[in-house]
Amino acid sequence: MKSRHLRLLQRTYVVLIFCVMYLPILVLAVFSFNESKSRTVFTGFTLDWYRSLFTNRMILSALALSLVVALVSAVVATVVGTMATVGISAMGRKSQLLINNISYMPVVNPEIITGVSLMLLFVFLQNCASRFEALPDAFFGLPTLLIAHITFNLPYVIFNVSPKLRQMDSRIYEAALDLGCTPRQAFFKVVLPELTPAILSAFLICLTYSIDDFIISYFNCGTLQTLPIAIYSMTRKKVSPEINALSTIIFLVILAIILISNALDSRRYKREQSLGKAGERR
Amino acid sequence: MRRTLRPWACAAAVLALGLTAAPGAQAADKIQVNEDISVSGDYDWKRFEGQGITLNVYNWGLYISDGSEDSVDVISAFEDLTGIKVNYTTFDSNESLYAKIKSGGVSYDVIIPSDYMIGRMIEEGMLAPLDYANIPNVSGIGQEYLGWPFDADNTYSVPYMWGTTGLIYNTTMVQEAPDSWADMWDVQYTGNVLMFNNSRDAYAVAAKKLGMSLNPSSVEEVDRVIEELKAQKSVVQAYVMDEIFDKMEGGEAALAPYYAGDAITMIQDNPDLAFVFPKEGVNFFVDSLCIPANCKNKEAAEMFLNYMCEPDVGFANCEFIGYSTPIQEVWERLDDDLKYSEIAYPSDEVLDKAEAFTTLSAEVNSALDTAWSDMKSYDEGGSGWMVLVFLILALAISVFNIWRRVRRKLRNEY
Amino acid sequence: MIKSKAAASPYLVWMVIFIVAPLLIVAYYAFTDASGSFTLANIMAIGRYSSVFARSLLLAAEATAICLVLAFPVGYFLSRLRASKQHIMLMLVMLPMWMNFLLRTYAWMSLLENNGIINTVLGFFGLGPFRMINTAGAVVLGMVYNYLPYMILPLYTAMTKIDDSIIEAAQDLGASTLGTFTRVLLPLSGPGIATGITMVFVPSVSTFIISRMLGGGANLLIGDLIELQFLGNSYNFNMGSAMSLVLMVIVLLCMSFTSSFDEQEMEGVM
Numbered sequence: 001m002k003s004r005h006l007r008l009l010q011r012t013y014v015v016l017i018f019c020v021m022y023l024p025i026l027v028l029a030v031f032s033f034n035e036s037k038s039r040t041v042f043t044g045f046t047l048d049w050y051r052s053l054f055t056n057r058m059i060l061s062a063l064a065l066s067l068v069v070a071l072v073s074a075v076v077a078t079v080v081g082t083m084a085t086v087g088i089s090a091m092g093r094k095s096q097l098l099i100n101n102i103s104y105m106p107v108v109n110p111e112i113i114t115g116v117s118l119m120l121l122f123v124f125l126q127n128c129a130s131r132f133e134a135l136p137d138a139f140f141g142l143p144t145l146l147i148a149h150i151t152f153n154l155p156y157v158i159f160n161v162s163p164k165l166r167q168m169d170s171r172i173y174e175a176a177l178d179l180g181c182t183p184r185q186a187f188f189k190v191v192l193p194e195l196t197p198a199i200l201s202a203f204l205i206c207l208t209y210s211i212d213d214f215i216i217s218y219f220n221c222g223t224l225q226t227l228p229i230a231i232y233s234m235t236r237k238k239v240s241p242e243i244n245a246l247s248t249i250i251f252l253v254i255l256a257i258i259l260i261s262n263a264l265d266s267r268r269y270k271r272e273q274s275l276g277k278a279g280e281r282r
Numbered sequence: 283m284r285r286t287l288r289p290w291a292c293a294a295a296v297l298a299l300g301l302t303a304a305p306g307a308q309a310a311d312k313i314q315v316n317e318d319i320s321v322s323g324d325y326d327w328k329r330f331e332g333q334g335i336t337l338n339v340y341n342w343g344l345y346i347s348d349g350s351e352d353s354v355d356v357i358s359a360f361e362d363l364t365g366i367k368v369n370y371t372t373f374d375s376n377e378s379l380y381a382k383i384k385s386g387g388v389s390y391d392v393i394i395p396s397d398y399m400i401g402r403m404i405e406e407g408m409l410a411p412l413d414y415a416n417i418p419n420v421s422g423i424g425q426e427y428l429g430w431p432f433d434a435d436n437t438y439s440v441p442y443m444w445g446t447t448g449l450i451y452n453t454t455m456v457q458e459a460p461d462s463w464a465d466m467w468d469v470q471y472t473g474n475v476l477m478f479n480n481s482r483d484a485y486a487v488a489a490k491k492l493g494m495s496l497n498p499s500s501v502e503e504v505d506r507v508i509e510e511l512k513a514q515k516s517v518v519q520a521y522v523m524d525e526i527f528d529k530m531e532g533g534e535a536a537l538a539p540y541y542a543g544d545a546i547t548m549i550q551d552n553p554d555l556a557f558v559f560p561k562e563g564v565n566f567f568v569d570s571l572c573i574p575a576n577c578k579n580k581e582a583a584e585m586f587l588n589y590m591c592e593p594d595v596g597f598a599n600c601e602f603i604g605y606s607t608p609i610q611e612v613w614e615r616l617d618d619d620l621k622y623s624e625i626a627y628p629s630d631e632v633l634d635k636a637e638a639f640t641t642l643s644a645e646v647n648s649a650l651d652t653a654w655s656d657m658k659s660y661d662e663g664g665s666g667w668m669v670l671v672f673l674i675l676a677l678a679i680s681v682f683n684i685w686r687r688v689r690r691k692l693r694n695e696y
Numbered sequence: 697m698i699k700s701k702a703a704a705s706p707y708l709v710w711m712v713i714f715i716v717a718p719l720l721i722v723a724y725y726a727f728t729d730a731s732g733s734f735t736l737a738n739i740m741a742i743g744r745y746s747s748v749f750a751r752s753l754l755l756a757a758e759a760t761a762i763c764l765v766l767a768f769p770v771g772y773f774l775s776r777l778r779a780s781k782q783h784i785m786l787m788l789v790m791l792p793m794w795m796n797f798l799l800r801t802y803a804w805m806s807l808l809e810n811n812g813i814i815n816t817v818l819g820f821f822g823l824g825p826f827r828m829i830n831t832a833g834a835v836v837l838g839m840v841y842n843y844l845p846y847m848i849l850p851l852y853t854a855m856t857k858i859d860d861s862i863i864e865a866a867q868d869l870g871a872s873t874l875g876t877f878t879r880v881l882l883p884l885s886g887p888g889i890a891t892g893i894t895m896v897f898v899p900s901v902s903t904f905i906i907s908r909m910l911g912g913g914a915n916l917l918i919g920d921l922i923e924l925q926f927l928g929n930s931y932n933f934n935m936g937s938a939m940s941l942v943l944m945v946i947v948l949l950c951m952s953f954t955s956s957f958d959e960q961e962m963e964g965v966m
Contacts (some may be wrong), residue, residue, distance in 0.1 A: 015775050017766065021792050024803030025849070027741065027813060031806070040816050052350075057358070058370070080706050087704025099687045099708070100611055105715050108951055110902030113940050114917050116926055117718030117846045119385070124721055125385040140387035151714040154707065163875040183700075198676070214794055214905070217531065219926065222388050223338040231798045233372055235805075235909065238527040249798040260786055266783075377929040384931065473827055479913050480931050520830045520912025534829075536812050651930045658924070659916045662746040677948055682954065 023252055028193050032244035039239070049245040054240060062230035066211050069226060074206035080150070081157025082199055084095075086187075089165055090157070103155045111152075113218035122220065140222030148220045151211065153206040162203065164198035165191075201281035296388075298540055319594045325418065327589075331365030337391040337579060337586055340379065342569070343372040343524045344544070345394065347602035354598040360589050372525040375480035377651075383408060389576045391583040396569050398482065401432035401641030402440050403572070410573045416584035427608035430568055432641060439570035440587050443605035445542045445591040446628060447483065447565045449558050450526075455536035463491040463560045466537055467510075473518050476529060476538035481520040481654035482639060483506035484511060484563070488564040489639055491638075501649040505519050508653040512660050526569045530555060534630050541567075542625045543605030550604075550690040554666045557625050563635035570607075596644070725937035738938035742946070745921060745939070752772025753946070756900035759839035763847040763896045764889065766840070770882070771851030775858070779808060796917075801838050801909050808834055808910065829913030838906040839896075846895040849944045890960040898947050910915070918943050 035044035053059060088099055106114050122144045129139065168191070176186035214228035220227055234243050311323035321327065322590050339357075348370075357368050373379045376399040382388055395403065403409050406695075414420060416484030420440055428443045451460055456476060460466075466475050466487065478484040488510040496502045519535055526538050531552045540548075545557040571590055573583045578693035590594055596612040606626045613621060620626060628636075642650065729735045744751070769785045774785050794798065798932025807813050808828040818824040828834055858881070882889075904919030911917075918939065 007805065009775050010769065014770055017770055017844075018788060019843070021789075024841070025795065027798065028803045031896060038811050040809075040811060061369075080710065083703040084707030085704075087701050087707070090701045091704070099704075099711070099812060102711055102715060105719070108947065110897070110898055110919075110943060110947060112902050112904060112922055113722070113944055114718075116936065117722045117942055119926065120721045121714070121718040121724060123386050142388075144387075147714060151710070154710065158707075167799060175857070198883060207792065212794070214798060216797070223340070223369060223371060223390060228796050228798055231796060231802075232905070233343065234800060235802050236374060237372075237524045238531075239802075242801070243802065247795065248804070250799070251795055255791065258794075260793065260855060262783070262787060301793055375929065377931065378927055381927050381929075381931040385926070385933075488799045515914065517916060518912075521914055522912070532809065583941070651932070655921065655924055656744065658913070659745050659748040659921060661751065680952070 014230045017281045021132045028246040029105035029251065032241055032248045035239060037241060039241075049241040051250075053241075053245045053249075057240070058225070058230055059227075059246065062225045062227045065224055066227040069149055070147050070207050071155055071250070073146055073210050074203050076146075077150045077153035077157050077206050078199060080277045081154050081202065082161055082195070084154070085158055085165055086191075089162065098182070102159075103158055105116075106152045106161075107154075107155050111213075111215040112219075114152060115216040118144070118151065118216070118218040121148075140220070141224050142222075144220045144222060145217060145224060145226070152213070152216060153210060156205050156209065157199075157202040160202035161195060161198045164195055168194050201269050246252045285690070286569040296578075297562055298506075300603045304561045311364070315359045315571065316354075318598060319356065319359045319592070321363065321589065321592045321594065322419070325588065327364050327585065330579075330585070330628045333365075333369075334550050335579050335582050336367040337371055337582055338369045338371070338389065339392045339586065340390045341370065341372055341392075341394045343374055344527070345372070345569075345605075346370075347598040347605055356590075356595050356598050357517050358596055359387050359595075360586065361451055363589070364585060365587070368562060368586075376482070389578060389637060390574050391579055392586050393576045393609055394442055394569055394660050395572060397430060397566050398587050398639035398641050400572060402647075403574075404438055405641065408575055409575055410575045410580060411441065412573065413581075413584060414588070417588045417591065418582055419588045422591060422593060422611055423608045423612050429566065430638070433570070439572045440591065441608040442569050442571050442590065443543065443600075443603070443609055444566070445462055445605045445626070446632070447486065448542050448545060448625070449560050450530055450540055450545045450548060451556055451558070452530065452533060452536050452552075452554055453556050455533070456555050459558065460537060461558055461561055463539075466539065467491070467517060467566055468512050470535050473519050474536035475514075475518050476535045477514070477518045477521050479523050479541055483539070484521075484654075485650065486565045486639070488514070490560065490564070493562065496565060496637050496644055497642065498650065501646060504646060504649045509659050510648075510655050513637055515657070515660060525684060528662075531626070540676075541605070542628070546604035546620070546623060546625055559628060559632045561642060564632065566633065566638045568637035568638075571693065701865055707784050722937045725934050726941045727938075731852050734862060735964065738934050740943075741935065742938055742942055744853040748916050749918060749942070749946075750806035751832075751915065752919075755836055755915075755917070756897050759836050759843065759900045760893055760897045761848075762840050763837065763844050764892065767844060767847035767892065768852055768885075770848050771855050774848070774852045776860070781854075786849075789845050789848050797842050798905060798909075800842060801906055804834070804841065805909055807838075810872065817929050829910065832911065832915050834910040835907050835917075838910045839903065842906065843896040843899055846891040846899075847853065850891040850895065851885060851888040854885040854891075858884045884906075892952055897950055901950075902943060902945065915951070922941050 017122065031039055032049055033045050033047070034042050035046045035048075045245065088096055091099070115166055122140060126139050172194070173186055176190045177183065181189065213226075214232065217226050217229060218232070223234070231243065231246070234240070295327055313321045313323050313327065345354050347353045348453060349358065357370055360366070361368055362549055376396050379393060380403070383393070384391065384406075387576045415419070418437075419441060423441055428436050433439045449460055449463070449465070453459070457470075464473070466477070471489065478487065482496075485498070485507055488507045489496045489498070491505060493497040494503065494507065498507065512611060520529070522529065523578060526540050527544065527548060529535050530538050530540075530548050533552070534553070540559065545555070549555045549557065571587045573580060573587070589601075591609065593609060593611040595616070596607055596609045598617050600612050600616065601620070604620070604626065608617075613627075629653075702874060726738055727734055728735070729737065739894075743757045770789075774782055774789075805812075809815070810825055810829065811829065813830070814828065815825040819824070862884070863876060863880060866880045871879065902919045903915075904917060904923045907913075907915050907920055909918045909932050922943070923941050924930045925939065932938075
């Protein structure tokens with residue numbers, strides 16, 4: 001009897017927490033359909049804000065920039081990071097520890113410090129370059145944005161892929177060599193496929209971090225605007241419900257991605273289970 | 283105010299007129315860009331078409347007719363007209379504009395700072411001299427708006443808009459209409475007062491309240507006025523800039539100082555609001571179009587300046603943002619509401635008491651910057667002792683950690 | 697196994713230039729004045745801003761404590777669910793996290809305003825209006841809301857490793873509910889708690905948007921102060937770097953607290 005009460009209490013509590021977590025998002029979504037600009041009184045249904053959002057050049061170009069930066073930085077970070085993981089694994093324990101500790105810096109440091117320190121570096125490089133006219137004038141902008149994003153993405157790749165590499169059975173690789181593969185072939189045909197799931201998930205993490213990042217971009221964007229920076233500048237002006245419409249769309253896109261990946265996951269999980277209960281192994 | 287200005291203005295106007303090309307074009311040879319905007323036909327707008335040029339324009343938020351709320355989109359009209367792409371971004375105070383450009387690396391092509399900041403940027407060599415051969419439309423600008431002391435012969439700047447500050451209040455939330463800056467210190471409005479979130483404007487409010495000049499000449503003067511701002515802190519709900527629009531229109535606060543042109547927009551949206559020029563006097567400002575020294579497409583930027591001085595464009599901007607225009611023809615075309623608005627075009631009585639910002643000496647400027655962050659971080663409760671508590675806490679945590687480690691070591695040994 | 701250290705060389709170069717060098721530059725700026733000569737004045741001047749540092753630490757500590765208290769039962773509840781349900785619930789926890797935090801914070805603005813939704817609803821019941829926006833409480837709320845998932849997830853991860861049988865054993869051996877909680881559950885979820893505390897405290901103490909949007913600019917935090925030096929009103933790189941350095945020390949202190957727990961745990965939770 002007592003435990004049933006307890007369970008009910010628990011359940012109500014968790015539901016309550018979820019309510020609080022989703023309430024603001026729900027409010028945003030509801031008021032994206034509001035006819036007037038009021039943020040508190042719902043006066044009537046309209047889709048106008050969505051329409052004006054899709055003709056808002058500032059938002060669209062910011063979105064395009066965000067996607068470009070996210071894709072390029074995620075690809076570069078994944079490639080360089082995966083190579084680094086392989087290289088680091090060949091090193092001695094002491095240098096591994098040192099490199100890992102340094103790599104932790106962007107993860108552990110507050111974002112504002114990463115942002116500010118990179119900005120100082122870029123300013124410094126710019127000043128050096130202006131003496132030799134080595135760098136183009138518009139150094140701040142896409143180049144700095146990409147460098148910054150790659151920098152904070154790299155550690156996530158390394159920390160995602162290296163455990164997988166450590167777990168891998170090294171005898172597979174040796175077997176491949178024994179069977180006549182060159183080291184290069186062995187890497188691409190045997191090791192890489194093993195690592196693919198980890199690399200892919202690292203890539204996705206990079207992509208989402210990069211699209212979501214505001215603080216680091218804020219200090220290093222030059223004259224450009226990524227989507228979060230555009231959102232920031234929108235919240236500082238007379239606010240239009242376009243921003244609600246934007247949030248709703250973003251939320252739905254994320255929901256869709258998560259549901260799809262979830263469905264794929266569970267299908268794979270079921271298949272693995274039917275193939276000799278492999279899924280049960282931790 | 284305007285009258286005191288004329289001596290310089292005449293000299294400058296002669297100079298400016300000397301540089302300008304033919305007088306305003308006839309309606310017949312205008313190029314029509316869209317139904318709202320036609321530009322003069324004797325200017326070669328197309329010379330950069332197809333060259334893939336992008337202009338980086340950096341402006342105050344809500345300071346151009348951008349196509350929202352059924353207004354005219356003057357930027358896309360410029361792109362259609364010239365084939366030049368515009369990357370338009372916004373800032374929220376002169377100081378953040380300065381920091382962004384000063385930090386280096388960022389290269390904007392057109393910026394719109396206010397008077398005192400233009401003076402400072404000129405002193406520091408951050409602006410490029412303009413070639414008026416490319417900006418013939420400057421002839422349309424009224425002479426009294428040219429030749430300000432910050433840029434006496436308009437070598438670096440073309441006036442965009444002018445205006446004054448003032449006090450906006452919500453008539454339903456005040457007992458009697460405020461008429462003085464001192465009302466912003468009134469404890470009956472505790473939690474209902476908004477304040478400028480930039481040093482010069484906030485300083486000006488406090489200085490005027492004290493009957494002092496809004497241009498401090500010494501560090502002591504700065505300290506005196508900043509003390510006044512610290513005293514105000516317990517009354518202030520929030521330090522904001524363009525957020526004032528939403529907050530005042532939504533009835534979130536009773537009093538807010540802001541720019542007169544924005545007050546017009548706010549009153550249009552919420553008739554409960556009203557505007558007053560406080561009796562101590564206000565700040566008179568001129569915001570001007572400038573080109574930074576490291577601009578890469580100067581001629582295209584000058585074309586943008588010229589475009590902004592087109593009567594149609596000026597009219598669209600003026601109607602949308604409500605600020606006061608320096609272009610005579612634009613003023614003539616305005617609706618009577620705006621044209622004879624006491625807020626946008628205040629009486630000589632108000633203007634006589636108005637004071638413009640001047641560029642401060644480097645010493646006073648840095649004192650003001652520091653005092654401003656002091657003021658912002660000032661805490662009435664004086665939580666300095668909290669630091670001590672945290673130090674002790676940090677120490678306790680590290681001792682605890684060491685103790686744990688020792689204990690673990692001991693345990694491992696046995 | 698694969699012996700090619702060379703593969704890491706692009707990353708090592710990158711690491712040195714874009715991770716190590718920037719931090720060195722921060723240190724350089726912190727200890728020099730505008731003309732580039734060595735000075736301790738910047739570090740000394742930070743004493744003037746002690747109230748900001750105190751406020752940041754206090755608000756971040758409050759937010760972290762609240763997060764811990766709120767998240768603990770949630771983590772426990774999730775960890776006791778069936779595996780398939782766990783998956784869905786985890787998704788639900790993470791979903792708001794993928795929304796940009798600016799939008800999430802912005803949503804709270806319209807909820808908390810004087811004429812906002814909460815006050816309107818309360819008004820129907822004849823309550824209020826309460827002043828919520830632009831207070832320190834609103835800032836803490838913003839932090840809790842934004843970083844709660846960062847507390848739930850590590851707690852959950854730690855608690856899934858606690859076997860039901862251990863708890864049952866404790867109860868069978870006569871431990872009270874409280875005893876089971878303090879002597880079994882709490883110690884065993886220690887690594888999760890430590891990770892959660894860092895993951896909430898570090899972003900909270902360094903945030904500069906939440907305080908601006910919900911605190912009205914009067915509740916200045918360290919992050920705001922740093923931003924003010926670099927892209928804002930004060931424009932003083934040297935001062936800003938000194939502040940960043942101090943912030944870094946605070947964070948490292950906080951990390952040293954966490955790292956005394958098992959490193960392996962950290963990796964699993966990241």
